[in-house]
Amino acid sequence: xxxxxxxxxxxxxxxxxxxxxxxxxxxxxxxxxxxxxxxxxxxxxxxxxxxxxxxxxxxxxxxxxxxxxxxxxxxxxxxxxxxxxxxxxxxxxxxxxxxxxxxxxxxxxxxxxxxxxxxxxxxxxxxxxxxxxxxxxxxxxxxxxxxxxxxxxxxxxxxxxxxxxxxxxxxxxxxxxxxxxxxxxxxxxxxxxxxxxxxxxxxxxxxxxxxxxxxxxxxxxxxxxxxxxxxxxxxxxxxxxxxxxxxxxxxxxxxxxxxxxxxxxxxxxxxxxxxxxxxxxxxxxxxxxxxxxxxxxxxxxxxxxxxxxxxxxxxxxxxxxxxx
Amino acid sequence: xxxxxxxxxxxxxxxxxxxxxxxxxxxxxxxxxxxxxxxxxxxxxxxxxxxxxxxxxxxxxxxxxxxxxxxxxxxxxxxxxxxxxxxxxxxxxxxxxxxxxxxxxxxxxxxxxxxxxxxxxxxxxxxxxxxxxxxxxxxxxxxxxxxxxxxxxxxxxxxxxxxxxxxxxxxxxxxxxxxxxxxxxxxxxxxxxxxxxxxxxxxxxxxxxxxxxxxxxxxxxxxxxxxxxxxxxxxxxxxxxxxxxxxxxxxxxxxxxxxxxxxxxxxxxxxxxx
Ligand SMILES: Cc1cc2nc3c(=O)[nH]c(=O)nc-3n(C[C@H](O)[C@H](O)[C@H](O)COP(=O)(O)OP(=O)(O)OC[C@H]3O[C@@H](n4cnc5c(N)ncnc54)[C@H](O)[C@@H]3O)c2cc1C
Ligand SMILES: Nc1ncnc2c1ncn2[C@@H]1O[C@H](COP(=O)(O)O)[C@@H](O)[C@H]1O
Numbered sequence: 001x002x003x004x005x006x007x008x009x010x011x012x013x014x015x016x017x018x019x020x021x022x023x024x025x026x027x028x029x030x031x032x033x034x035x036x037x038x039x040x041x042x043x044x045x046x047x048x049x050x051x052x053x054x055x056x057x058x059x060x061x062x063x064x065x066x067x068x069x070x071x072x073x074x075x076x077x078x079x080x081x082x083x084x085x086x087x088x089x090x091x092x093x094x095x096x097x098x099x100x101x102x103x104x105x106x107x108x109x110x111x112x113x114x115x116x117x118x119x120x121x122x123x124x125x126x127x128x129x130x131x132x133x134x135x136x137x138x139x140x141x142x143x144x145x146x147x148x149x150x151x152x153x154x155x156x157x158x159x160x161x162x163x164x165x166x167x168x169x170x171x172x173x174x175x176x177x178x179x180x181x182x183x184x185x186x187x188x189x190x191x192x193x194x195x196x197x198x199x200x201x202x203x204x205x206x207x208x209x210x211x212x213x214x215x216x217x218x219x220x221x222x223x224x225x226x227x228x229x230x231x232x233x234x235x236x237x238x239x240x241x242x243x244x245x246x247x248x249x250x251x252x253x254x255x256x257x258x259x260x261x262x263x264x265x266x267x268x269x270x271x272x273x274x275x276x277x278x279x280x281x282x283x284x285x286x287x288x289x290x291x292x293x294x295x296x297x298x299x300x301x302x303x304x305x306x307x308x309x310x311x312x313x314x315x316x317x318x319x320x321x322x323x324x
Numbered sequence: 325x326x327x328x329x330x331x332x333x334x335x336x337x338x339x340x341x342x343x344x345x346x347x348x349x350x351x352x353x354x355x356x357x358x359x360x361x362x363x364x365x366x367x368x369x370x371x372x373x374x375x376x377x378x379x380x381x382x383x384x385x386x387x388x389x390x391x392x393x394x395x396x397x398x399x400x401x402x403x404x405x406x407x408x409x410x411x412x413x414x415x416x417x418x419x420x421x422x423x424x425x426x427x428x429x430x431x432x433x434x435x436x437x438x439x440x441x442x443x444x445x446x447x448x449x450x451x452x453x454x455x456x457x458x459x460x461x462x463x464x465x466x467x468x469x470x471x472x473x474x475x476x477x478x479x480x481x482x483x484x485x486x487x488x489x490x491x492x493x494x495x496x497x498x499x500x501x502x503x504x505x506x507x508x509x510x511x512x513x514x515x516x517x518x519x520x521x522x523x524x525x526x527x528x529x530x531x532x533x534x535x536x537x538x539x540x541x542x543x544x545x546x547x548x549x550x551x552x553x554x555x556x557x558x559x560x561x562x563x564x565x566x567x568x569x570x571x572x573x574x575x576x577x578x579x580x581x582x583x584x585x586x587x588x589x590x591x592x593x594x595x596x597x598x
Contacts, residue, residue: 075470097491101473104458108465113427113563116457129567134455135340139352140570147563186470189497241511247490253452254510262597272341279575283597285587300578300595303587313584321598
């Protein structure tokens with residue numbers, strides 16, 4: 001049976017947008033394999049996700065609902081995912097914090113190969129080939145996975161979110177597989193959410209990103225600019241490390257990967273690790289006082305200047321444009 | 325506490341934009357680039373050292389740090405420098421990068437764990453050449469141990485670790501009991517990220533990783549470095565096979581604009597991005 005299983009990301013009663021990107025992958029992969037795709041959702045209230053997931057064209061929506069799946073932990077989720085996955089050719093989730101934590105563990109349970117963060121799926125004589133960035137996006141490798149089940153995570157920005165098909169998929173309950181000893185030796189303590197009313201970084205059409213140069217004025221300067229643009233805020237590692245902004249804003253090789261229509265790099269030098277997370281943006285604008293900063297080499301529009309003057313002026317003028 | 329640290333050496337990550345792909349796409353050519361330890365593995369070693377000492381008097385190890393690397397003879401340079409930095413013992417598993425994938429490294433590490441019996445296996449969250457991001461999580465499953473992946477803070481407790489993990493949207497705190505697998509994220513080497521039970525809560529580390537003092541580099545030559553063959557640990561084949569490589573689409577530098585008005589004009593009329 002050459003079918004594809006999507007592991008949905010579901011939290012606080014909501015299906016995450018990441019799942020829709022994984023479904024887009026599944027449509028292509030299932031078509032290439034001549035099979036179908038199903039969606040598995042796990043959680044203590046997973047049933048709540050069924051209506052939304054059933055619209056995405058899956059052969060089935062599989063629901064693993066159990067109190068033991070209250071707060072996500074790889075140790076408690078992996079056994080059930082692995083058990084269900086045994087009947088599929090490919091298991092996929094988005095390369096979010098969730099997918100990158102859980103799916104390699106699932107691969108371990110299945111003695112399967114795992115390819116992370118893939119940006120394209122190709123098919124050659126019925127075999128799936130996966131394209132994935134390596135060396136901070138400076139090379140792409142095209143790989144095949146030689147195991148009965150193939151496990152992958154997909155880069156959200158490379159797969160447009162799947163739209164509803166108009167049909168409604170049937171749903172089915174699945175049992176919880178027994179956890180190993182590991183589950184008894186890990187305890188979920190607490191989650192401190194960073195308040196964020198802005199669009200999700202990975203999904204925003206416009207991203208305003210700030211670097212070390214913004215110092216303590218990071219939000220003071222970027223909030224109004226992001227408001228004027230309806231943008232998400234991102235950051236370089238240096239801005240995160242220095243505590244100028246929340247760590248989950250980091251864009252780059254080891255942070256979030258974004259590909260918005262418009263990306264502003266403000267006071268960011270353009271280290272390769274940063275470029276790895278934003279190089280695929282459609283239009284890149286950078287503001288930097290150093291005319292030789294590497295960021296200019298990949299920017300469509302570069303403005304050499306002091307951001308402390310440029311950003312307020314830009315914000316003012318954008319507001320004026322918006323006001324008509 | 326006994327910690328096994330997995331160290332990989334990679335082609336200089338800061339020059340990764342100099343990697344070349346030959347026209348036939350047969351490989352990634354890193355010729356001319358220097359070998360460096362994977363930065364996350366440097367962080368893993370620093371983390372292991374912090375967990376096995378009193379920060380104030382860090383010459384004495386409270387426990388043992390064993391470093392392991394899979395690779396050809398040259399990786400011994402990486403292992404020696406880890407010994408100089410403070411690790412007690414090193415193991416090199418003879419193989420080439422082509423013989424490995426994430427699953428095999430995890431399988432072989434699991435086998436080593438049987439004899440080494442560490443309380444913690446400490447790894448980087450990803451190797452920045454392959455960006456594969458998997459060995460720690462696979463290993464944890466193979467061992468049936470808890471996994472603390474992408475750890476940004478660690479507090480040693482009596483029989484385990486309190487771990488702060490940077491996840492999408494915030495920080496998740498979990499507690500794992502020994503033995504456990506930890507993979508470290510960037511901010512693990514911030515001044516207040518890691519505390520052993522011996523280190524005073526008021527103590528502040530220097531930011532980043534420590535460097536080996538000169539005499540330690542000499543002494544490190546006398547520390548034990550064992551070699552094993554890959555076949556002693558696993559005879560399986562890699563599951564991931566690369567069929568070809570491609571260069572990323574090139575991105576050209578655009579234009580410099582003179583001021584904000586010029587920028588807005590371009591964004592509106594040329595890029596149609598506003
Ligand atoms: C393992 C590893 C992983 C990493 N992962 C990431 C990652 O995912 N994302 C990431 O971003 N980085 C990452 N980095 C860090 C990366 O190498 C750089 O150190 C970092 O991106 C630099 O941030 P920055 O551009 O804000 O700071 P800097 O490099 O210090 O640049 C600041 C810039 O601001 C400009 N500037 C200063 N004052 C002004 C002013 N008044 N007006 C205008 N411009 C001004 C300067 O000219 C300079 O170009 C990683 C590093 C390592 C080792
Ligand atoms: N060849 C290797 N030798 C030693 N450790 C490795 C090797 N490959 C991977 N690792 C460890 O596994 C971590 C994650 O690597 P990866 O899953 O390949 O991105 C690295 O940061 C290392 O700690």
